[in-house]
Amino acid sequence: MLRSLATLVCFLTYVNVAFAQVERAWLTHKSTDPSRVVVNWETSEPGNSVVHYGPTSSVEHARAIEENVTLHHVGIPPEPRSGACYYSVQTGVHTSPVACFKAYAGDELRVAVIADLQGKPELPGLLKDNVHIVMTAGDNVPNLWEGGDGRMDCTKPYSKLIDAYPELFRTTLFMPVLGNHDKEVRPRGSAPPKEPVYDVNATAFRTFFELPDDEWKWRFDVPRFDVRFIALDLNHISDMGTTWQACHPFAAGSEQSEWYDRLTQRTDRRFVVTLCNEQNANIRAKEGRRWHRMFRRGTICITGFGYFAERAVFEGHPYFNTSLSGRGDRYPDPHSQFLASQDNYILLTFHREPSEMIVDLKALDGTVLDRTRYSGREHSE
Numbered sequence: 001m002l003r004s005l006a007t008l009v010c011f012l013t014y015v016n017v018a019f020a021q022v023e024r025a026w027l028t029h030k031s032t033d034p035s036r037v038v039v040n041w042e043t044s045e046p047g048n049s050v051v052h053y054g055p056t057s058s059v060e061h062a063r064a065i066e067e068n069v070t071l072h073h074v075g076i077p078p079e080p081r082s083g084a085c086y087y088s089v090q091t092g093v094h095t096s097p098v099a100c101f102k103a104y105a106g107d108e109l110r111v112a113v114i115a116d117l118q119g120k121p122e123l124p125g126l127l128k129d130n131v132h133i134v135m136t137a138g139d140n141v142p143n144l145w146e147g148g149d150g151r152m153d154c155t156k157p158y159s160k161l162i163d164a165y166p167e168l169f170r171t172t173l174f175m176p177v178l179g180n181h182d183k184e185v186r187p188r189g190s191a192p193p194k195e196p197v198y199d200v201n202a203t204a205f206r207t208f209f210e211l212p213d214d215e216w217k218w219r220f221d222v223p224r225f226d227v228r229f230i231a232l233d234l235n236h237i238s239d240m241g242t243t244w245q246a247c248h249p250f251a252a253g254s255e256q257s258e259w260y261d262r263l264t265q266r267t268d269r270r271f272v273v274t275l276c277n278e279q280n281a282n283i284r285a286k287e288g289r290r291w292h293r294m295f296r297r298g299t300i301c302i303t304g305f306g307y308f309a310e311r312a313v314f315e316g317h318p319y320f321n322t323s324l325s326g327r328g329d330r331y332p333d334p335h336s337q338f339l340a341s342q343d344n345y346i347l348l349t350f351h352r353e354p355s356e357m358i359v360d361l362k363a364l365d366g367t368v369l370d371r372t373r374y375s376g377r378e379h380s381e
Contacts, residue, residue, distance in 0.1 A: 003176065010256060012037045016247075021043050021044050021045060021047075021091060021092065022041050022042075022043055022089055022091060022094055022095075022096045023041070023042045023043060023044055023159075023161060024041060024042050024162045024163055024166065024169075025039065025041040025089055025096060025099070025162075025169070025170050026040050026041075026162050026169035026170065026174055027039060027040070027101055027169065027170070027171075027172065027173045027174060028040060028173065028174055028175060028209055028210045028211060029173060029175060029210075029211070029220055030075060030210040030211065031211060031212055032213075032219055032220055032221050034104055034211050034220070034221070035077055035078065036075055036076075036077055036225070036226075037075065037077075037078055037101070037173065038071060038073050038074065038075050038076075038079050038086055038291070039053075039072075039073075039074050039075075039076060039089060040071075040073050040074075040208075040209075041090045041091075041096070042070055042071055042072070042159060042208060043070050043088045043094070043161070044070070044206065044292040045070065045195075045305075046068045046069055046070050047068060047069075047091040047092040047094075048064065048065065048066050048067055048068070048091060048092065048285055049064065049065040049067055049069065049072040049073075049074050049089075049091065050062060050063070050064040050065075050074070050089065050090040050091070050105050050211070051063050051074045051076050051087055051088075051089055051205075052087060052088050052089075052090065052091075053076045053078065053085060053086065053087040054079075054085075054086055054087075055078075055079045055082040055084075055085065055086070056086060057086045057098050057100075058086075059086050059087060059088055061076075062372060063075070063076055063165040063210060067179055069303060071155070071207070071208070072089070073089065073210045074089075075210075075371055078101075078103055079330045081101070082103050082105060082290055083102065083103060083106070084100045084102055084103060084106055085100060085101055085103055086098050086099070086100040087100065087101075090159065093369065096326065097226075099170045099171055100171065101171050101172060101173065102130075102132050102171075102172075104132060104222055104224055104225070105149075106349055107187075107351065107352045107353065108349065108350065108352075109132055109224070109225045109227070109348075109349070109350040110129055110130065110131040110132055110133075110347065110348070110349050110350075111131060111132065111133045111134075111135060111223060111229075111348040111350075112126050112131045112133070112134045112135070112345055112346065112347055112348075113127060113134075113135050113136065113137055113275065113302050113322060113345065113346040113348065114126070114134065114135075114137070114169075114304075114322065114324055114345045114346075115136055115137035115138055115139060115179070115277070115303075115304020115322050115323050115324065116139045116304055116307065116323045116325045117136065117139065117140045117141070117161060117324060117343075118139060118140065118141050118142040118181060119324060119325045120161070120164040120165075121324050121325070121343065121364060122364065123168070123324075123345075123364060124364065124365055124366065125148045125178075125362055125363065125365050125366025125367070126168075126347075126364075126366075127168065127365050128366055129347055129366065130345040131172060131347070132172070132173065133172065133173045133175060134168070134172055134173070134175070135174075135175045135176070135177065135229065135231075135275060136175075136177050136275075136302075136304070137177055137179075137275050137276065137277055137303050137304030137322060137341060138177050138178055138179025138180075138181075138182065138235060138276070138277025138304045138305075139179035139180070139182065139301050139304055140158070140161060140176050140181075141157035141158060141160070141161055141181060141182055141276060142157065142181055143157070143181055143184040143185075143187075143361070144157055144183065144184055144185050144199070144204055145184075145185055145186055145187060147235045149185065149186045149187075150185055150186060150195065151185060152199040152201075152203040152204060152356050153203055153204055153207065154185075154204055155204045155207055155208040157204075157206065157207070158208040159208075159353065160275055162375075163207070174209075175211060175220060175229070175231070176205075176211075177230075177231040177232075177275045177276065177277065177304075178202055178205060178216055178233050178235065178277065179277035179304060180198060180235040180236050180247070180277065180335075182202065182205050183198040183199045183202050183246060184197060184198055184246075184357065185197070185198065185199045185203070186378050188244065192239075192242045192243040192244045193243055194243065195243060196243045196245070197243055197244055197246075198244070198245065198246040200245060200246065200247065200248060201216065201243050202215070202216045206232075206369040210339060211231075216233045216234055216248065217230075217231055217233050217248070217256055217259065217260075218230075218231045219231070219263055221269065222350075224242070224351040224352070225352060226269055226271060226350075226355060226376070227269055227270070227271040227273065227350055227357070228263075228267050228269040228271070228272045229273050229275065230260065230263055230264075230272065230273070230274050230275065230298070231275045231276070232250075232256065232260060232274065232275065232276040233247045233248045233256060233276075233278035234247055234250060234276040234277060234278035234283055235247050235276070235277040235278050235305075237278055237282065237283060237286070238280075238282070242322075247278075250283075250286070250291075251286075251287065252287055252290060257287075257290075258299040261294055261296055262292050263351070264295075264297040265297065269352070269362065269376075270355055270372070270376035270377060271298075271299045271300065271357050271376040272297065272298030272299050273298065273299060273300055273301075273348065274295060274298055274300070274301045275301075275302050275303075276302075276303050277303060277304050277305060278299070278303060278305055278310065279303065279305040279306065279331055280301060280303050280305070280319035280333055281312075281314075281319075281331075281333050281334060282305075283301065284319070290313070292297050292314070292317070293315055295319075296315070296316070296317045296366070297358075298378055299318075299357065299374050299377070300317075300318045300319070300320060300357075300359065300374065301317070301318070301319045301320065302320045302321075302322060302346060303319070303320070303321050303322075303323060304321070304322055304323055305331065305333040306321060306323065306328070306329055306330055307323045307325050307326050307327060307328030307329055307330065307341075308321060308323060308326050308328075308330040308331075308332070308339065308340065309321065309322060309323070309326055309338070309339070309340075309341075309342055309343050309346075309361045309369055309370070310332065310333060310336055310338060310339050310340075311336070311338040311359075311361065311370055311372065312333035312334075312335045312336045312337060313335055313337055314333070316334045317334060318359075318372065318374075319335075320346060320359070320361070321333075322341055322345055322346045322361065323343070323344065324344070324345060324364070325342040325343060326340070326341060326342045326344045327341050327342065338361065338369070338370040340361075340369055340370075342360055342363055343363065343364045344354050344362060344363055344364070344369060344370065345361075345362055345364065346359060346360065346361055346362070347359075347360040347362055348360075354375075355359065355375065355376065356373055356374065356375055356376075357373070357374045358371065358372075358373050358374075359372045359373075
């Protein structure tokens with residue numbers, strides 16, 4: 001009852017009025033520590049950055065950064081035992097209304113995973129799920145070249161993304177994963193051009209979002225629910241070495257491969273969820289199935305490659321595909337156990353007692369298309 005009341009207050013606290021100079025706000029995690037949250041916002045004119053926050057709508061605490069910017073990132077430490085954290089942002093004399101987000105304080109954690117956000121569809125089911133975190137499996141924006149070919153610092157597409165779902169991003173933590181469209185600084189064309197099509201370093205993405213680790217790859221733990229999320233930069237891997245190359249190297253010995261190897265070898269988390277934007281069957285076959293062997297140390301893999309809903313199981317390991325635009329090209333896994341051409345998202349629900357993860361592939365209205373349960377791996381003594 002208390003959690004439901006806190007949730008209701010979270011959504012009612014925000015007053016639907018313009019932010020004055022504050023144009024948009026969104027929430028992310030910069031570190032792997034879930035008790036640290038970054039409040040992000042943009043302003044039409046440069047100025048300082050102040051966040052007022054607290055366990056009630058009186059937002060009695062403040063964190064200020066004296067700077068002169070239009071893109072603001074301020075970290076705050078919400079009270080971990082509180083059901084919700086309230087905040088407002090201020091630049092100069094302009095202050096936003098108070099909004100709030102849910103803390104990870106209860107016995108249930110809900111995480112939505114979405115892909116192909118560039119179409120900006122309505123999300124009634126996801127909103128009803130009232131999730132703590134929205135994560136993605138890539139392709140968050142259509143491209144970056146609307147600001148001019150070759151511009152690597154154009155963040156306008158990401159601003160438009162936040163504007164498409166202002167209430168969601170103002171009240172829910174957002175942790176996106178890279179797809180090739182998120183780095184496309186020139187039109188791809190029918191043949192590799194002379195100049196690179198993609199900014200592999202994802203300059204605009206890393207400027208706009210505050211995420212853990214290198215940001216183009218990241219990990220995030222929620223110890224209360226014994227889960228680790230790992231985001232990889234894997235997309236269009238067949239184009240490596242050409243001007244179509246869209247992601248960081250992934251071969252054995254590469255920074256990305258060695259990093260993932262270390263994370264999956266040494267973690268003691270019961271649940272490990274891997275997110276990327278490459279076709280599951282394609283990446284797991286590389287390096288003599290080395291990636292598949294690493295994936296199997298975790299619990300599930302989720303990608304947003306192609307436009308369909310899918311659950312496949314290969315050698316006992318589950319591979320999922322999701323897309324908000326689920327009625328386009330399909331690239332079915334040879335080991336599919338569920339496959340549907342339908343707009344969809346994934347809801348991950350974690351319970352503490354008993355410790356379990358429920359994976360629902362859902363239609364956009366919230367209808368469950370496919371459900372599986374996982375108990376995760378036992379801890380080593």
